[in-house]
Amino acid sequence: MQELHAARGEAAPEAGAGPALSARGLSRRFGEVTALDGLSFEVGRGELYGLVGPDGAGKTTAIRALAGLIRLDGGEARVLGLAADDHAVRERVGLMPQQFSLYRDLSVGENLRFFSRVFVLPREVYRRRAERLLEITRLAPFLDRRADALSGGMYKKLALACALLHEPEVLLLDEPTNGVDPVSRRELWALLHEFVHGGMTVLVSTPYMDEAERCGRVGLMNRGRLLLEGAPPALIAGFRDEAYEVRGGERDRVEAELARTPAVRAASPAGERLRIVVARGASAELARALAPLGATLAPVTPDFEDLFLSRIREEEA
Amino acid sequence: MTGPVRPSARVQLAAIFRKEVQQTVRDRRIMFMLVVAPLIQTVVFGFAVDFEVDRVPTLVVDADRSATSREDARRLLADGTLLSVGEESSAEAASAALDAGRASAALVFERRAEADRLSGRGQEVQVLLDGTDPNRTTVTSGAVSRFFSELGERLARERIEASGQTPPAQLRPIPRVAFNPGLATAPYMVPGIAAMLLVIVTTFTSAMGLAREREMGTLEQVLVTPIRPVHLLVGKMAPFVVIGLVVVTLLVGVGTWLFAIPIRGNLGLLLVGTLLYLLTTLGAGLLISTVSANQQQAFLGGFLFTIPAVLLSGLMTPILAMPGWLRPLTLLNPIRWYAEIMRGVLLRGAGFADLWLQFVVLLVIGVAIVAAATLRFQRRLG
Numbered sequence: 001m002q003e004l005h006a007a008r009g010e011a012a013p014e015a016g017a018g019p020a021l022s023a024r025g026l027s028r029r030f031g032e033v034t035a036l037d038g039l040s041f042e043v044g045r046g047e048l049y050g051l052v053g054p055d056g057a058g059k060t061t062a063i064r065a066l067a068g069l070i071r072l073d074g075g076e077a078r079v080l081g082l083a084a085d086d087h088a089v090r091e092r093v094g095l096m097p098q099q100f101s102l103y104r105d106l107s108v109g110e111n112l113r114f115f116s117r118v119f120v121l122p123r124e125v126y127r128r129r130a131e132r133l134l135e136i137t138r139l140a141p142f143l144d145r146r147a148d149a150l151s152g153g154m155y156k157k158l159a160l161a162c163a164l165l166h167e168p169e170v171l172l173l174d175e176p177t178n179g180v181d182p183v184s185r186r187e188l189w190a191l192l193h194e195f196v197h198g199g200m201t202v203l204v205s206t207p208y209m210d211e212a213e214r215c216g217r218v219g220l221m222n223r224g225r226l227l228l229e230g231a232p233p234a235l236i237a238g239f240r241d242e243a244y245e246v247r248g249g250e251r252d253r254v255e256a257e258l259a260r261t262p263a264v265r266a267a268s269p270a271g272e273r274l275r276i277v278v279a280r281g282a283s284a285e286l287a288r289a290l291a292p293l294g295a296t297l298a299p300v301t302p303d304f305e306d307l308f309l310s311r312i313r314e315e316e317a
Numbered sequence: 318m319t320g321p322v323r324p325s326a327r328v329q330l331a332a333i334f335r336k337e338v339q340q341t342v343r344d345r346r347i348m349f350m351l352v353v354a355p356l357i358q359t360v361v362f363g364f365a366v367d368f369e370v371d372r373v374p375t376l377v378v379d380a381d382r383s384a385t386s387r388e389d390a391r392r393l394l395a396d397g398t399l400l401s402v403g404e405e406s407s408a409e410a411a412s413a414a415l416d417a418g419r420a421s422a423a424l425v426f427e428r429r430a431e432a433d434r435l436s437g438r439g440q441e442v443q444v445l446l447d448g449t450d451p452n453r454t455t456v457t458s459g460a461v462s463r464f465f466s467e468l469g470e471r472l473a474r475e476r477i478e479a480s481g482q483t484p485p486a487q488l489r490p491i492p493r494v495a496f497n498p499g500l501a502t503a504p505y506m507v508p509g510i511a512a513m514l515l516v517i518v519t520t521f522t523s524a525m526g527l528a529r530e531r532e533m534g535t536l537e538q539v540l541v542t543p544i545r546p547v548h549l550l551v552g553k554m555a556p557f558v559v560i561g562l563v564v565v566t567l568l569v570g571v572g573t574w575l576f577a578i579p580i581r582g583n584l585g586l587l588l589v590g591t592l593l594y595l596l597t598t599l600g601a602g603l604l605i606s607t608v609s610a611n612q613q614q615a616f617l618g619g620f621l622f623t624i625p626a627v628l629l630s631g632l633m634t635p636i637l638a639m640p641g642w643l644r645p646l647t648l649l650n651p652i653r654w655y656a657e658i659m660r661g662v663l664l665r666g667a668g669f670a671d672l673w674l675q676f677v678v679l680l681v682i683g684v685a686i687v688a689a690a691t692l693r694f695q696r697r698l699g
Contacts, residue, residue: 030699067541069698085696090543101538105340117332118542120325162538 018081020045020170020201025075026065027224035061037224038075043203043217045169048196050215051205052308058224059205060098063174066203067095079170091119094168096159098175098205104148108139108158111147112165119166126165133161136191153184160191171195173204177211189214209305222312236302241265241310242283243302246274249295257289266309275300277310329544333552337526341556351522351560352567355514359568362510363503363576370456375399376411376423383431389442389468390424398460411445421447422457434472496664503576508659509632511568512652515591516598516626519561521619523602526553527694528615531606540696547691554599554687561595562588569663581666590658593676596683597651603690626652654679 021043028036035058043049051059064070065077068085077084079093102111112133116126134140137157142150150158156176163171173192177185189211196202196216204215212218213232220228228235246254246267254274258264263282268275278286287297341347377390394401402420405411411423425443427433434440444461448454474484497504527550530536539549565588572578605618627633629643630652636644647653654675661667661675669676 064537064698068696069537069540071697071699087543087545090541093541095538095541097534097537099534101534103336103340103535104533105343106336110336110339114332114336115538115542117335118329118539118544120328120543159538 019043020047020080021066021203022078023062023066023075026062026072026077027074028061028065028070028072034224036065039225041219041226041229043201045201046196046199048192048202048216050212050218051203051221052209052212052218053207053221054312055207057221059221060174062221063172063203063205067093067172091166092169094163094166094171096163096173096176098178102147102159102162105146107144107146109143111158111162115162116165121166129165129167133164137161152179153181156180156184156188170201173202175205175207177206177208209308212304220308220311222315227311227315232304235307236304239302239307240280241277242280243300243306244276244278244283244297245270245300246276246290247296247298249290249293253293254290254295257293261286261289265313266306268309277306326545326548330548330552333549334555337553337556351518352564355518355564356567356571358514359507359510359571360575363507363572366502366506366510369502370453371397372400373398373422373453373457374402374420376403376405376414376420377401378405378408378411378423378425380428381426381430385431385434386426390426393424393461393464399457408443415445415447421453504578504664505660507572507576507578508663509656511565512656512659513627513632515561515565515594516652517623519557519595519598520602520623522557523554523599524605524609524615524619525612527603527606528609528612532611537698546694546696550603550691550694554603557599558592558595562591565591578663580663582662582668586669587659587662590655590676590679593679593683594651594655597679597686600683600686600690604686604693607690607693626650630656632656649682651679651682
């Protein structure tokens with residue numbers, strides 16, 4: 001292993017410097033659908049980067065492009081200074097795809113052992129790592145259970161363990177918390193933070209805005225492009241619009257009024273009330289328009305969801 | 318494929334091999350399809366596929382009711398080709414029975430048949446035949462003609478001898494049939510059936526195997542590991558080579574035991590031929606799966622390959638009976654070459670010196686197919 005690392009160092013002179021992941025103008029069409037439309041972003045070494053966006057934004061295609069799994073119509077995907085489909089990158093990258101990707105008819109232990117063999121890990125190394133991964137994922141009691149008999153959360157943790165066996169420098173995760181219960185979800189994020197702490201570069205995609213806040217830096221994707229990028233606190237601080245809760249009034253008439261007002265960037269139900277994003281300085285006028293309907297505006301602290309909904313709406317307008 | 322296999326590649330190959338075995342052995346239906354089904358089919362087909370025509374249901378219409386007509390009918394029906402299923406009173410009734418499917422042939426002895434023969438005027442025996450099955454009709458008609466021409470010849474000799482003259486010298490060909498003296502169908506057909514079952518089973522399993530990985534999403538996870546495509550494909554094929562060799566051994570065993578198929582040649586040579594054959598059939602399956610997006614497409618692809626391959630192999634119809642433009646196509650057909658190896662080794666005791674061409678052709682086809690599959694199989698999802 002030592003020698004292999006040395007050899008790699010020679011092959012990639014800029015190893016250690018430069019971004020861990022780099023997407024430059026990635027484009028890919030699938031028939032009529034444009035999945036990637038000039039997507040560009042970089043992830044620095046040791047960074048936890050979140051790719052956030054609605055379903056169909058192109059997150060999966062972007063991650064597959066960085067894993068070297070798809071042909072690109074244009075642009076360049078690089079990993080650790082090498083082309084994404086370079087064979088030399090394989091041993092340094094881990095991927096956890098969104099859909100089921102382990103052998104359902106093999107047990108937890110057999111899946112781990114299989115991937116350790118394909119990565120050519122020495123037996124002792126495998127034993128040590130598997131023991132630790134099984135411990136942190138708390139899968140040890142289920143070693144003999146078939147993968148298709150695991151719960152959603154347990155399966156995701158097994159997939160994570162399989163992607164981590166070879167201790168990759170870069171980890172790509174495509175919607176890892178999709179279909180996972182809240183407890184497992186929190187555990188998964190705790191693990192990701194732990195890995196990043198240990199120096200790993202992590203790129204994670206998610207449709208959940210609350211998860212975006214857990215990343216060091218996020219990129220908001222829509223229609224195959226990046227709309228917005230930055231550290232979550234900085235992004236919220238730079239938010240130009242205001243967020244309000246609409247209280248009272250008849251729901252249908254209030255919604256009709258909101259739809260009529262261009263300054264309202266986004267409106268979404270929040271329990272009994274409506275949560276809206278309004279262009280800065282337009283709230284007074286809106287409050288006057290809503291007053292006859294018996295509705296009032298109450299200011300709330302803007303969060304990520306407000307920011308992203310408003311930005312996507314603005315982009316699509 | 319060339320050069321020494323790196324130690325890491327060996328570990329990866331072994332990993333794929335082991336995983337494939339675990340999955341296959343665990344799936345009882347697959348194991349049944351791979352091992353038991355070919356055995357059952359060989360036994361069933363071995364008994365069912367029989368080109369020998371015998372026991373043709375035959376009616377006798379004896380309007381003459383003489384000693385000679387009774388004797389002719391008895392002797393004609395005695396050799397087993399024709400089987401008496403009863404008598405009818407008239408040619409019309411016999412014809413109706415043929416229409417109704419109660420018999421496939423009818424012998425009609427006219428009134429005065431004996432008198433005609435004895436008088437030397439010449440006797441006519443009418444034979445009604447159901448021509449639905451051309452092969453059966455030809456054989457039946459041949460059997461009747463042969464019987465009466467031999468009878469006529471004998472009568473002529475007796476008459477010449479009775480007149481005190483020397484009869485002309487007899488001309489009689491004496492065929493000596495080598496390898497299959499009884500002209501039994503099974504020793505010829507069972508090796509062909511084995512070749513056919515092997516191509517179907519192995520092509521489908523290998524075509525479905527890779528398509529399943531694609532459909533189940535496991536291919537995505539495997540493709541991001543450092544394994545090379547060729548090692549992945551070879552590792553997936555290898556367990557089925559082992560299973561294929563076991564199946565062939567079992568089939569030959571069953572053939573010998575049930576159908577008295579001889580093993581005149583070297584079984585090791587047959588297994589080497591089988592190995593080359595499996596390279597072509599498994600490779601064809603892989604090639605099919607590289608152009609299939611899911612298991613359904615792979616399944617249809619399997620049919621598109623195996624059925625024409627079986628029909629154009631010479632197993633069902635002789636290659637010489639095919640139109641001239643179609644015949645060269647059979648040269649690319651691995652089944653054709655493997656069936657020749659099987660029949661050669663088992664029935665004729667042929668050695669490598671007799672069969673080297675078949676071996677070389679199979680090797681060339683196999684390497685070409687696996688190379689094509691490897692080139693087609695990109696480390697890509699889309």
